[in-house]
Amino acid sequence: MRLAELQQLTLVRLRLFLREPEAIFWAICFPLILSVVLGFAFAREEVEDSRVLVLDGAGAEELAARLERQGGMLVLRDSDAEEARRRLRKAAVDVVLRAGDPVDLRVDPKRPEGELARLRVESALRGGTAVAHAQAEEETGFRYIDFLFPGLIGMGLMGTGVWAIGFAVVDMRRKKLLKRFLVTPMSRANFLLSFMGSRFLFLALEFAVLLPFGLLVLDVPFVGSIAAFTLTVVLGTFAFASLGLLVAARPQTVEGASGLMNVIMMPMWLGSGVFFSYERFPDFLQPLLRLLPLTAVNDAVRAVMLDGAGLADVWDHHLVLVLWSLASFGVAMRIFRWQ
């Protein structure tokens, strides 16, 4: 008998969600658009040849020939030292050389292209080791989109969980529907569980679109365990749905809830490694950032998709998510305001 109630409540949540075109957009289309746009914007550029200018003089011919043999450099010649400097300041060339012992090298150290050119020149003068370096890096490197896509999966889970549930609950409170439910024998746990249930049904839909797009169109690798991936998504959904209920536990207005949601989600958008690695934050922040639910999801999804992790490798992330789920749901049940 109680199961029929949970089923009806879940069905209603699902209907309401599907009848809200904006919700569909934010849950499915937005992450897709974002991954395409950012994927293009940060597509890996071919590393360009350094523009190296060799001043005329004794030994210049030999120096130019040596640099050209090394490769990765476009060697230019000029006789006017003043003009060469001017071109360096304009970044028309990356480095200016005058042959001799030692070779005189001018570079703007604040420009990455300048530093790269200097390294190439130095490497050419020493011998051919830069080639081995470059090859080693190319084998382990990922494209930005490979890093970004798992982050967008995590961000999508958080956004739809917190927003969809938070706004729906607060709206029902504002309309006095929660109060209306309270005078029926409806089970309050079933009511809250129906939000979880509908999230899971919708999740299937979300991933049926998002994942094939990422793997087939964006060509993001997926080398790890499907079980570990699925469990991460499921636990992440639990954690964010609980967080959504917690956020919605007390606010009376949609505006109030919206502010609270931003306060909760903003640190995770920035600090949980969606768009860039959280390792760029100061060391003392890292342990805290690793305890955020979105960090746990992102780390686990990346480990599975990119590094081939299995269940045993991501259990600590899963533990973080389980703890967030239990704590948020428990507190939400306790402090929930029905009227």
Next chain:
Amino acid sequence: MSAGRPPAIQVRGLSRRFGELTAVDGIDLEARAGSCLGLLGPNGAGKTTTIEMLEGLQRPDAGEIEVLGRSWRTDARAIRERIGVQLQETVFQDKLSVLETLRMFASFYAAPKPIDDLLALVNLKDKAASRVHQLSGGQRQRLALGCALINRPELLFLDEPTTGLDPQARRRLWEIVEEFKERGGTVLLTTHYMDEAERLADDLVILDEGRVVARGSPAEIIRSLGAESIVEFRLNDDVDLPEGGLEALGALPGVREARLLAGAYVLEVLDTRLALGSLIGWLEKTGTPAADIGTHRPTLEDVFVFLTGKHLRED
């Protein structure tokens, strides 16, 4: 018809405070099974606070409540299975249909009424597939009533059920409530419309500032005023009564009491012919130009005015 059945609601010494404000101040109530008990009073009289305590939504600070012979403290679930509630201004979800809304509410109860019967009862059969936002105000109120009747309740709570509805929509709602009563159901109704109270309520409790100011059947309450009729008149805008005029009006032959309310002079009259004659004589003698002199039989509104010096509705 209700002889022998215990009262559906019994309340003693009910009080509720919000900080400094005492919203409900020690009231007693009894709703006989199969009857309609009306709580009548202006906004802020404590009607909604009282009905919400009876519905188990608010806890009283003092007093005893028994609903269908049970207490909210020990039998909340059992009570909820047996009552139906229409709150003041519940907004149902716009994007659900009538049918979907009713099905959801039906799932909360152990033995719900078949949805088809319910749709027929509240006259929404044609609207079953319509979304809530397509319904008129009256249809929405009937949907709310449908949700309240879905569990075949023994006791129905209606909090200002027809506020904001047009006269035809109000009558259609009253007919449904009357049908519920005819089948032995008990109703607890709050309203600030005297016509609604007079039509639906068998017993009335008039509340003002959290206290009971009168109780009895509508006829008894009107009779308790002891007046044969009410005479009302207005003065032209730029004219005032002479000094001591209100006292003089109250002392006219056939008049029991006079009041000035919202620009109108209201006389509680014991003998209509005598009072009208003496009033017109007095107006001529004092040279007071009166307009809109009218007389009507006392209503619940008049009782309320003479008990509290206020109108039921301030708009």
